[in-house]
Amino acid sequence: MAYQIETRCIRGDEHREGRHPFGAVAVPIYQTATFSHPGIGESTGYNYTRESNPTRAELEHIVSSMEGALDTVACSSGMAAISLCMELLGSGDHIICSEDLYGGSVRMFQTTGRERGQTFSYVDTSDAELVEKAVTEQTKALYIETPSNPTMQITDLKRMRRLADKYHLLLIVDNTFLSPYFQNPIAFGADLVIHSGTKFLGGHNDTLAGFLCTSRKELAERIRYLYKTTGAGLAPFDSFLMLRGIKTLAVRMERQQSNAMKLAHWLQRHEKVRKVYYAGLPEHPGYEVNQKQARGFGSMISFQTDTQETARRILERVRLIAYAESLGGVESLITYPMLQTHGDLPAKVREKLGITERFLRMSVGIEHVEDLIADLEQALA
Ligand SMILES: Cc1ncc(COP(=O)(O)O)c(C=O)c1O
Known part of the structure; x- marks a missing residue:
């Protein structure tokens, strides 16, 4: 075998x-x-x-x-x-x-x-x-x-x-x-x-x-x-x-995914968050297709905040989570796709996809999930 x-x-x-x-x-x-x-x-x-x-x-x-x-x-x-x-x-x-x-x-x-x-x-x-x-x-x-x-x-x-x-x-x-x-x-x-x-x-x-x-x-x-x-x-x-x-890919992927799942649920409940994009949420339109072709959902989450100010405040205030491009590593990172990873997309395409000034993308790492939640909580307060 x-x-x-x-x-x-x-x-x-x-x-x-x-x-x-x-x-x-x-x-x-x-x-x-x-x-x-x-x-x-x-x-x-x-x-x-x-x-x-x-x-x-x-x-x-x-x-x-x-x-x-x-x-x-x-x-x-x-x-x-x-x-x-x-x-x-x-x-x-x-x-x-x-x-x-x-x-x-x-x-x-x-x-x-x-x-x-x-x-x-x-x-x-x-x-x-x-x-x-x-x-x-x-x-x-x-x-x-x-x-x-x-x-x-x-x-x-x-x-x-x-x-x-x-x-x-x-x-x-x-x-x-x-x-x-x-x-x-x-x-x-x-x-x-x-x-x-x-x-x-x-x-x-x-x-x-x-x-x-x-x-x-x-x-x-x-x-x-x-x-x-x-x-x-x-x-x-x-x-x-x-x-x-x-x-260590296997152990990292499992921990990152379990942290991401908890964070996605927490974000969904937050009053200043309007929409959460995570393939592990059953209401995600691609949930079932993903279940058929993948063994997991990963640890990438995007979300829309209520206002541009909230999004910017998160980026300025996070202490444990780094405001940085890239993804996938043990350290949690948060990015502003509109200005960073997706800055080169035509403005029309960005708008159609909802990549606005209220849109943030997070790569969830292997820190303790309670520390990640506490960091976001203080940044959103
Ligand atoms: C999905 C995806 N493909 C390709 C790349 C490019 O990889 P690299 O930065 O290693 O050149 C990136 C970088 O962010 C990515 O997110």
């Missing part, structure tokens, strides 16, 4: 024991740019770190094992992974995206993507009919975030796979928000899975990383070629930090 996900976070697949020199239990950091060859035309399996490195290879194995992927490349950031992924698409291609993607992805699509001759449609991918209506002769890919960032919309991955099959599209899923611990899009037909490893996988708000995983052999070969050509690889030391972070 294959190892459970908690074990795969630490060991990867079965039967890989005793693979490090001197029996090292932690993977050594191979801080070397190049590798000497035993003879002409011979290789140890490693030649040059831009192409591959043993510390990074171990990390890539672990992430593939957790995602059920054929291959994974570890990149220097989530954006580097997304950039590599977009290299798979050509000039003239049309891509249909979830309407509230991470703002940095939208910035890339609207600038470098358009300069390369690609076009993008942003639709509510939780509605498969809207997605189908957006398909054109040029459409080559569906690019999904579920839950989406920051309004937590849920997209039915099986329905997206059916559309992808019908119109011969690539199905790309940014799985950052749930991590492989809670969701494996490849099992639901995704061709490519992206992670900002900076978030839950690393888990400590200290390292940038990204991953591009695939379930398809021909894509894996192309990605490996592009990877060594563009130099998107993660450094050995950062690969080690990622490996260390991933070992």
Whole structure:
């Protein structure tokens, strides 16, 4: 029987024991740019770190094992992974995206993507009919975030796979928000899975990383070629930090989710909070779809306050929760998407999605939940 996900976070697949020199239990950091060859035309399996490195290879194995992927490349950031992924698409291609993607992805699509001759449609991918209506002769890919960032919309991955099959599209899923611990899009037909490893996988708000995983052999070969050509690889030391972070992914995800659930209920009851967006609330429109395709809801919560002043007061007054961009780490963070992560979204799109001056997004960490509630309570008082 294959190892459970908690074990795969630490060991990867079965039967890989005793693979490090001197029996090292932690993977050594191979801080070397190049590798000497035993003879002409011979290789140890490693030649040059831009192409591959043993510390990074171990990390890539672990992430593939957790995602059920054929291959994974570890990149220097989530954006580097997304950039590599977009290299798979050509000039003239049309891509249909979830309407509230991470703002940095939208910035890339609207600038470098358009300069390369690609076009993008942003639709509510939780509605498969809207997605189908957006398909054109040029459409080559569906690019999904579920839950989406920051309004937590849920997209039915099986329905997206059916559309992808019908119109011969690539199905790309940014799985950052749930991590492989809670969701494996490849099992639901995704061709490519992206992670900002900076978030839950690393888990400590200290390292940038990204991953591009695939379930398809021909894509894996192309990605490996592009990877060594563009130099998107993660450094050995950062690969080690990622490996260390991933070992505790399971316990962190469980604690973060349980804190998030309690906080979401507490926020719902607060008189100055108008609406809470959390996929773990049964009244969330995507609750049932998420139940079918994921093992959890994660720990990202967004909420609308009664006034702009309340939102600003929270950001100015929180003491334990840091007013900072990013998410997924052990420290709880709160952001103002309108000015930060989603500042690059066109104003009209922001308004339609409700990303206003009253909208805040919180990444719930592993602190004691009573301390988090007390911090929000004093900030809201
Ligand atoms: C969903 C999502 N994808 C991708 C990224 C980009 O990752 P990175 O900051 O590691 O480049 C982010 C960053 O916030 C994100 O939230």
